[in-house]
Amino acid sequence: MIIGVPKEIKNNENRVALTPAGTQELVKRGHTVYVQTTAGAGSGFQDDEYQKAGATLLPSAADVFAKADMIMKVKEPVEQEYKLIRKDQLVFTYFHFASYEPLAKAMLESGAVCLAYETVERADGSLPLLVPMSEVAGRMSIQEGAKYLEKPLKGRGILLGGVPGVKPAKVLVLGGGVVGANAAKIAAGMGADVTIVDLNLNRLRYLDDVMPKNVHTLVSNEYTIREQVKESDLIIGGVLVPGAKAPKLITRDMLKTMRPGTVLVDVAVDQGGCIETCRPTTHEDPTFIIDDVVHYCVANMPGAVPYTSTLALTNATLPYAIRLANQGWKKACQESQELRLGLNVIQGQVVYKAVADAFNLPYTEVSKYLA
Structure with missing residues (x-):
């Protein structure tokens, strides 16, 4: 297979x-890998490393898309990439379709096969290609939240851990995943x-056992959340419904009950956000303020720590990429239920129900394409 x-x-x-290591694994199995020049530079991987691993460098994205049977990306295609994607081309990346209708429509029009990292799912319900970036984003959410609690950045001016004689900050985490x-x-x-706070009592029991004594658990409901936000200094939104829009657990009217300078970090923003006032921001302009509450809603948080993130992500994606390259997407998805659940769009049809439901689009059973 030709991979771009x-x-x-x-x-x-x-x-x-x-990574160059992943490139070598694909090349030694007889596949061709085309990499756009400087594609890995931001993560610390130079062009000559890819060449030594067996890749061929191409100067532009258009060249890569034109040659490849399978495109491997990190983030969803952006508008200038839509027209580069060809009919029947396999695109293997994070899509988060349910949060952005123009992307879904563009991929339907392209006729491509869209296999989404975030909906590849194991039999136990775990999401192996989402986990590494969720780990990074979860840890980063506190790092960023602590920073934006500082007064010069419009936060409450509170040190997360406090000091002897001064209470630490109160952190509310929505979702125990x-x-x-x-x-x-x-x-x-x-x-x-x-x-x-979480709905799953078994998960709360587990967290209660393994977390330090300064971590408490509560069953999630609207009353509890309304009470907790009044006293919290930093609130982390970490709620996920695979492939679908995140539920809105923090509503606009709750902001009025929060203390000025409270910081909200919505890690679920790439699935529409679990905070009603959330809208996607960038690392260049990461925050905005509504009702004196600081909102941090960067949609690609792990992109700020690319060396760690790239290694963590490719450790997880490479085995699936090798399988897709070796077998082709149809056979690979016939034999792997995990990969089959990653299929969201095939040749102009939505084959993942949560995406179809999000935009009232027709839904087609994926089995039609795997027969």
Whole structure:
């Protein structure tokens, strides 16, 4: 198979979809890899490393898209890439279709096969290609939240861990999944007073067992959240419904009850956000303020730490990429339920129900294409 790796062009997106090590693994299995020049530079991988691994460098994204049977990316295609994607071309990346209708429509029009990292799912319900970036984003959410609590950045002016004789900040984490657990771990390590809310009692029992004593758990409901936001200094939104829009747990009217300078970090922003007042921001302009509440809603948080993020992501994606390259997408998805669940759009049809439901689009059973 011919695999293409274009340079990411989303604002401050420095990750790359394939490392030189991954390139070598594909090349030694007989595949051809084309990499756009400087695609890996932001993550610390130079062109000559890709060449030594067996890749061929191409000067432009258009050249890469034109040659490849499978495109490997990190973030969803942006508008200037839409027309480069060909009919029947396999695009393997994060899509988050349910949060952005123009992207879904563009991919339907392209006739491409869109296999989304975020909906590849194991039998136990875990999301192996979302986990590494959720781990990074969860940990980063506290790092960024602590920074924006500083007064010069319009926060409350509170030190996350406090000092002897002064109480630490109160951190509320919405969701006890991968994002929430990683956020809570870092916040607790910095000495904050942390509360995790989640609907799953078994998950709360587990977190209660493994987390430090400065982490508390509560069952999630509207009443509890309304009460907690009044006293919280930093609120992390880490709620995910695979492939669908995130539920709005923080509503606009709740902002009025928060203390001025409270910081909201919505890690779910690339799935529409779990905070009603959230809108996607960039690393270049990461925050905005509504009702004296600081909103940090960067849609590609891990892009700020690209070396760590690229290695973590490609550790997870490479085995799937090798399988797709070796077998082709149809056979690979016939034999792997995990990969089959990653299929969102095939040749102009939506084959993932949550995406179809998000925009009232016709839904086609994926089995039609795998027969």
